[in-house]
Amino acid sequence: MSDLPKNNNELIEKIDYNPSQKGWMDTPTEIRKGMYCYASNPKSVEYIGLPNARQWNPLDDDWKLPANWKEIVHNAFKERLDRFRSFKVFMDICVRCGACADKCHFFIGTGDPKNMPVLRAELLRSVYRNDFTTAGKIFGKVAGARELTLDVLKEWWYYFFQCTECRRCSVFCPYGIDTAEITIMAREIFNLLGLNIDWIATPSANCYRTGNHLGIQPHAYKEMIEFFVDDIEEKTGVVVEPSFNKKGADILFITPSGDVFADPGTYTAMGYLMLFHYLKEQGLNITWSTYASEGGNFGFFTSHEMMKRLNAKMYAEAKRLGVKWILGGECGHMWRVITQYMETMNGPADFLQNPVSPITGTKFENANSTKMVHISEFTADLIYHGKLKLDKSRNDNQIVTFHDSCNPSRGMGMFEEPRYVIKNTCNRFYEMPSNTIKEQTFCCGSGSGLNAGEDMELRMCGGLPRANAVKHVHDKFGVNMLATICAIDRAALPALMNYWVPGVDVTGVTELVANALIMPGEKERTVNLRDEPLPGMEE
């Protein structure tokens, strides 16, 4: 009995939960397991030449920061205010109207007010006011200013790695403040202190060194694709013949390595191979590169400079092979990097030609500056011109909905092309509610380098609004397949569905195309690319 609490209240007080009534500045941040990613491996940080590489642990009191860390932050902040006009404007212009507050999937899912975009930005703004504005310097906390302390830095780190740079909040901001850019600045500053997460640092280093996130070498990349060739032959009776690093090809194809090395992206990769083979006789001369073997760009989540370095290799390879233009696979942030940064970062790509489809003659004028065309645009154009023979009924076991990936939708305005492709390859397609798709799409919760394993609770919270909309169409229409055009989505959404909406699987759009595609010389197709029986072929 002596172990029992002395009075009942003692026990009740521990269990009774009344959240803090204090203002956000006075609410301390506790770094919680499941909500953060592991610290970067110093080897990876060193390899890409970033400073202050060391072993450290976010849960430790001592982050082993350089002695002059405050000075580094202050100078980096100042440099970025001077260099990026948008950043300066975003620091000054917010009137705290609250339009963004409830639009963030992390706020909706975690219920943590510091995930309201306005408040997440305020974490930085408070220090900006203190260091760079007269009002802040004089009036301090009254003017919303606060000094940079170790606790503030830790709070920054915790919350700027709870933002996927998805930009949903910016759609609702009357001033167009792009919180993603604020997060980008914060992460750049972390990198100057050696405070990256490993899920970003190591893929960046691998991509820089070997060419893709996993560090898979060219021969293994080729072997994996050759396995797909065998697998396609087994299922269709058709031998596809991809070319690698072919000088003088018309088009270079670049896709995220996730399509080649991880399920269910692998089925999408098989889809590309089948589509290209189908078009070969119609004049498609395309090659894969075992060197530019990564469309993804985790440099984008590190710094502008790192993004530029990783993006440059794609164009260097296009130049080396002497192709006319680049066709890009189903990727998310690759397209944001291409559409919004490439031109001024590594452009102009004047050694390439304005992209023209060799099959339909369509000029992709929207891609004249980057010389890079999205596979969904390319495929939609083929279907529109009647160049693909498709049997939609082969996908009748799939009741499909489409998740707009943040970057192709909000980053490049691509809404209709993938839908057009799906509607022409599937009979059963249902949209999720309008406030969860297209420009208002909810993030998968794992973008911008947060799709690690150790932050699963964070990913499940961030993905809740997306999963909730999928659950709606699953319950109402029996949707069992979530189609998407992003490799991180294909990596992250299966886990999200597993937790929130069991019974829904994830596919790339090109996988649906390949299943429906009637290949010349094919044998009777009895299974889809996943070896599942086609409708009517069940034993």
Next chain:
Amino acid sequence: MKLEELLEQKKKVIVDKWFDIVVDTYPTDTSRFLKSQKNPFSNPVGNTTQKSLAVLMDELLGKMDTDTINSFLDPIIRIRAIQDFTPSRAVSFLFSLKEIIRDQLKDKDFNETILIALTQFDRKIDLIAMAGFDIYMKCREKIYDIKANEEKNRTFKAFERAGLIKELPDNKTESQLV
């Protein structure tokens, strides 16, 4: 009047108060949002909570159907199992209903029949709370299952299918030779 009839009359007030108690476990700014945003896709937490509590109250006053209780208890607990709550905090809202009910009955005369009925009603709430613990544990186990197997399912399986992983031989001859 029977206890169930009394509670049936006050059902809406009880469910509203119960909802307030659940959302007040979140910080003030959040609970304000959870209460005000009515679109179920903009506010899945608030709407799921509201819908589930109403059904749970119906079941407490009705058949106590196990499947219905589990299917409406699961969504609230599933959310709270990944948010910033200790296990006790994640499920404690279920016990709060006892206090709410007593508060609603405070100006009634408690005869022995009502008191016995109230004890029985408490027992039903306890049953739901125990189901809540089970769901909470299932959710946590699911999270750890996903953490343990996600990479294996995605990458290892793809490499294995491609024959890029050399498996151990079936018979022991090779190892015996060493």
